[in-house]
Amino acid sequence: MATQPRLLLEEARRLASRLRPRLWGGFRGLRRRGRRRSRRSAARPRPALVRATAWAGALTVLALLMPLLLVETRPQQRAASPGSERTAPVAPDVAPPEAGAAEQVRVYLSGTRQVERVALEQYVRGVIAAEMPSDFELEALKAQAIAARTYIVRRLLAQDASGAPEGADVTDTVAHQAYVPLAELERRPQDAVAKLNRAVNETKDIVLTYKGEPIMAAFFSTSNGYTENAEDYWTNPVPYLKSVSSPWDQAISPRYTEQVEMEVSTVLAKLGLSANAVPALSRLLDSSNGTNHTPPEPSKHDSKLSAAAFSKDIRILSHTPGERVEQVRIGTHRFTGREIREKLDLRSSAFEWKMEGDKVLITTFGFGHGVGMSQYGAQGMAKEGASAEKIVTYYYKGVSLDKASKLLTLNLKN
Template identity: 50%
Template structure:
């Protein structure tokens, strides 16, 4: 291969054609090698939750990603999940609700009145949100080296401003608010202060936990007048219309992982964390391809630098994918005689995702990635795409988190105090 201008070409795996065992085979011919594979597992560190290792940050999100929408369009398809049929054909979402599921009424933090358990399941009783109005979150502000103490719902609003663009659809913002509230309630219930300097704070305002915009910065972010009023009003509405609601699985708040953009599918938790989580399963997410500016990106890395980062020598052989995940990402691949996980390749090369196509020409590798983030849980751009097609926050959440329920946090706090 010495002296060849076009040395290696990695073609993107045809995700939609994969129906059998997750194995890949590749042909080698002449001076041009073709390799097809998908990949995508993300960066993360671990924390202990109930004695089991989880990532310290389950988020891998947008942080005010306000890019323009992609011009790519997904093929029409129908997804069946949690008692719903969701079709994205021509921006049309048809959802058949399971009568046993909770319904979050638009414009309200209560369940729809036609649900027989509406008064109890959301805590809308004689004492709504009992105890939550007194709950405070202590946030360590990293840039100021001080702790800001705020009520739970104001904390959720600050996270919403930090983790999702405010121009997203209201129902997507509501879904993000519930996920953010679930994260902090779980952490408070477990008295988990890992990753926090000192002992006076519950969380930091960084990606190590959830990105949080302090109160003063939030107010000053937009000029005074109608724009500020409208923006803060939209954030406040998303929080108020989901007030107190969290996601639970078997009565416990879930690890509400989320990320920016899928490659068309989400990941099973064990394919990234090496730990199976029953509600974090791979599901289709076709909306990202249409709406996310991060769906497809390209970066260039020098050929020598590429192999240096991977810590291997160019052995003149084409990389060989050993196995794919259910999310159509690389599970294991051999490069330069060494075996890597998809997560390792992404981390070492600093890629947005580990589903990618790769071409080396004239000593430069151009790598095109599909999706952004670890791929576990809720895709934020996918949530916005669902909302644009008419899906409500509850429907978004029940699609991305398998077998979960919506409950009032006050119910969990009361149970914790009684135990």
């Protein structure tokens, strides 16, 4: 449907085309009549006055029509979507997507509870800005861009909006991929944004596939020296998410190790265990109370007793090929390393623990679930001269590089 300005423009042009011959015809007629009258009475100055009046009228009409005739037709900007959703402007310095990959991503911004619509490549830039330090090597940033783009393309193709509010494809949290909104990105240093733009532009449209399908491009911060098999953390095996050596992290990551102290009572509470779940603790408490009744929960007042009993009944039973904890026994209960990590809010499932006075001292190695690409490992490889392609094909086994535009176009045809 034509817009109102365009209709006015077309009407003005039609009016001008109709008036133009009449105006010029009128001018010529006035000039002829003026000449005849001048021959009849040279003393009368009326023809000159008529001519001046006619020209003045014609110029007035043209002056009114000229702005309409010279109006340049401009494309109308699309208005922001109603409600809490807003349409983002095209970001400068990020190359436009391929014709077949003009997908938009709807990101739920948890801080403002709004949905931000952005082009696919803009979304990728926002993810790199949130997920990886901008002072990382360019090739590491490019590897992150490929992984981030693959993640969202896989999700869009599957029409998977799980974990996101209605009207959004993903959130801006680590539940999906962390993301920096456009407004916040505008406040960042120009050189940092320029580097992010370059990482996006130099990998534009590239995704990772396995047997023609975009992969689950998992990534994490820091390894303990190895990545983890998918089945050792998430139960189900994934052919391209296999454990590999990642020796770079220990030397360059500030998150490689962390020590946490916890009271025994805190450990038991977070694991959902009572004192009688640990036999040695239960016996000691019974002996201390002189009764066979169910012992009370440990507290700060009996922390030394709790620590002594606890140290006798905790055992790491096995490790995974990625050298993370696989199984733990605490008293009569067993836990996976992942369960311990999540319940105690540890950085990694690669950990050691020991008694330190009346507390449990836990040391973790690495940061994250350990599956897929290690970000500090990618940085270490980039520092040694590895390309983004070499980095991603090292951490994701047996994958191929493909185009997002092709996958998205094929999906539309199907």
